Amino acid sequence: MTALMRRLLPDIAEVTEVRGELSAPPLFPEEEAVVARSVAERRREFATARRCARLSLAALGLTARPLLPGPRGEPLWPEGVVGALSHCAGYRVAAAARATDLSALGIDAETAGPLPDGVLEAVSLPAERAELARLRAAEPQVPWDRVLFSAKESVYKAWFPSARSMLGFDQARLSLTAAPDAGGTGVRGTFSARLLVPLPPAFADTVGGPVLEGAWLVDAGLVLTAIAAPVRRTAREPGNEPSPYASRPPAPA
Structure with missing residues (x-):
């Protein structure tokens, strides 16, 4: 598909996005337990989002592992990784980067x-x-x-x-x-x-x-x-990395 989210993120972030569903290997048992009682649509979007996440993590050189939801439903990424998932009708996307490259995603x-x-x-x-x-x-x-x-x-x-x-x-x-x-x-x-x-x-x-x-x-x-x-630099380091987005005045309080 034409890259969409890819156009919004810097190259240091690995992005996997699809229309519809990806053919996916079986979920890890821990992931399967999360959606065991879910309706079919929820299971499909969950599986495809995890497949997208694993492809993005593989592009970072990381092996496949369970990606479980935290207390607020947030995906628990591997240590040293920042990432995010999203989905809506007919579209799934995952983005991930090393925490040494981005501080939040x-x-x-x-x-x-x-x-x-x-x-x-x-x-x-x-x-x-x-x-x-x-x-x-x-x-x-x-x-x-x-x-x-x-x-x-x-x-x-x-x-x-x-x-x-x-x-x-x-x-x-x-x-x-x-x-x-x-x-x-x-x-x-x-x-x-x-x-x-x-x-x-x-x-x-x-x-x-x-x-x-x-x-x-x-x-x-x-x-x-x-x-x-x-990534935020400490006071001892020379400056902060610039935002990947066009500079503009901050929103008024």
């Missing part, structure tokens, strides 16, 4: 369409809704509410592995920008997310400050978002 995939009635108000701040209104007037073909929702999902996936705490939709202030998708189809852009909560020490030590930078794409009937946080 978050991805999300959604079908391209408006959110159900009432959902936007539940997942956004007043300032975000005002910004979406301005963006909608300039680019009415973009499902901006879905882009915002997806970006917040990516923020959470980048946040949780280090922070180990919940992050509400109202605890990150997002700002979006759009740009032509040079060299590709669809519409794409970047976003910044300012975290509105105190940063847990583990998050601050590994990921850094309160602003995460990401990118989004609307193409082929999908909304995709991604965050690839650079």
